[in-house]
Amino acid sequence: MKFYNREKELALLAKIEDRSRKAAQMTFLVGRRRIGKTSLLVKAYPENSLYFFVEKKNEALLCEEFLEEIKNKLHVAPHGEIKTFKNLFIYLMDLSVERSFTLIIDEFQEFSTINSAVYSEMQHIWDKKKAESRINLILCGSIYSMMHRIFENSKEPLFGRATQRIHLKEFGINTLKEILEDNAPNYSSDDLLAFYMLTGGVARYVELLVEAQAFTLPTILDEFFSENSFFLDEGKNVLIDEFGKDYGNYFSILSLIAASKTSRPEIESILEMQIGGYLDRLEADFNIIGKVRPMFAKPGSRSVKYQIYDNFLNFWFRFIYKYRSAVEMGNLQYVRTIVERDYAVYSGRVLEKYFMQQLKQSGCFSEIGSYWESGNKNEIDIVGVNDLEKTITFVEVKRKRENVSLEVLKEKSTALCAKFKGYNVEYRALGMEDM
Numbered sequence: 001m002k003f004y005n006r007e008k009e010l011a012l013l014a015k016i017e018d019r020s021r022k023a024a025q026m027t028f029l030v031g032r033r034r035i036g037k038t039s040l041l042v043k044a045y046p047e048n049s050l051y052f053f054v055e056k057k058n059e060a061l062l063c064e065e066f067l068e069e070i071k072n073k074l075h076v077a078p079h080g081e082i083k084t085f086k087n088l089f090i091y092l093m094d095l096s097v098e099r100s101f102t103l104i105i106d107e108f109q110e111f112s113t114i115n116s117a118v119y120s121e122m123q124h125i126w127d128k129k130k131a132e133s134r135i136n137l138i139l140c141g142s143i144y145s146m147m148h149r150i151f152e153n154s155k156e157p158l159f160g161r162a163t164q165r166i167h168l169k170e171f172g173i174n175t176l177k178e179i180l181e182d183n184a185p186n187y188s189s190d191d192l193l194a195f196y197m198l199t200g201g202v203a204r205y206v207e208l209l210v211e212a213q214a215f216t217l218p219t220i221l222d223e224f225f226s227e228n229s230f231f232l233d234e235g236k237n238v239l240i241d242e243f244g245k246d247y248g249n250y251f252s253i254l255s256l257i258a259a260s261k262t263s264r265p266e267i268e269s270i271l272e273m274q275i276g277g278y279l280d281r282l283e284a285d286f287n288i289i290g291k292v293r294p295m296f297a298k299p300g301s302r303s304v305k306y307q308i309y310d311n312f313l314n315f316w317f318r319f320i321y322k323y324r325s326a327v328e329m330g331n332l333q334y335v336r337t338i339v340e341r342d343y344a345v346y347s348g349r350v351l352e353k354y355f356m357q358q359l360k361q362s363g364c365f366s367e368i369g370s371y372w373e374s375g376n377k378n379e380i381d382i383v384g385v386n387d388l389e390k391t392i393t394f395v396e397v398k399r400k401r402e403n404v405s406l407e408v409l410k411e412k413s414t415a416l417c418a419k420f421k422g423y424n425v426e427y428r429a430l431g432m433e434d435m
Contacts, residue, residue, distance in 0.1 A: 002182075003043055013044040013138075024130040025164065026139065027162060028164075029165075030140075030142070032142060049073065050074065053107060066088055086122075102135075108141045119156065119157045123158055170201030170203075176201060179210065192435055195209070196350065226332075253278055254308060294371045354435065355381075355395065356381075373415065381397045392416070394416075398431055400432070
């Protein structure tokens, strides 16, 4: 698959490299697994760069691999043996005084299990040698909570050392459309929705479907539910290192949120346990869920729902984890039948998210979100406000646009309209044909 998007990130990485020729730069790049971090860095720095991948193995063996990379790429080698990363980093910082180069360290957070002293050792070396160094240091990781702690926790040694932070996110709607136009030019709105719903714009998932030429719901589900499918264990593979031994409770909570049990009281009544700490960590430490409050609610309002940000993970917890017994027995057709049975309702919710994202990207609103009143009354899918032009837009989303009643939408928006006197009001129905 050709390289898509990332123009902004490539431009920023080029600018950082240019700066490093005069002064040492430290960038930390974070993004969920499979998002395309390594591909981005390889594209950005095809020459004059070292790539270190931190595997969970003995430090001396890692250094042996890293030294081979230095020899092959920079055509130099240190005198004597180097068996610790501390000494290797000293060598590279000294080398960068004479010549500027890029050092990429991938899965940087894994040093915590190999030798946790590496972070403090790097801090001391960096502080001592960065003034003369011309190194472009890129520290890359996929475990969000650990990378966040390493660089943004004031008690950690590398806090405040990074000169740049990049959070790599999934492909947006326009990029997914471009990929479909290149590979399936006659794609339908249904195809686009299925592609968006099941990949969530995650680069690796997109790549796998492109390689399989799977661009319709039936062909995508063929890939998803094939024997030995990459996707079946993917939710566990992506998250189990994040959650550690408590993963069972986290998975149960995420499964309920994916099944539309989106309030804390609902989840606690089902699990019969307090989950406040888990929800806080899922939001703040792991960046997997977020609070959704009705538009214009006070920040401390108890009217809160939770959502899973990632489309793929939402689908995985809704259908794969929930029916994991059938999956483990190999009864994949049973689970696929459930997906096909529930697809219209489930994809309708994904369609709301799609249009929310599309309208945010339009740049037409100063504020946008969902709205509901106490007891989930008068729910409105999307409300957009433009304070500059004094407009407010109410949007109802259905798979079939003709199923939207604008009269009902007007009734549901009555209380809100009273708060926006003098604003021009627009009512819109959006459906599959508007994608």
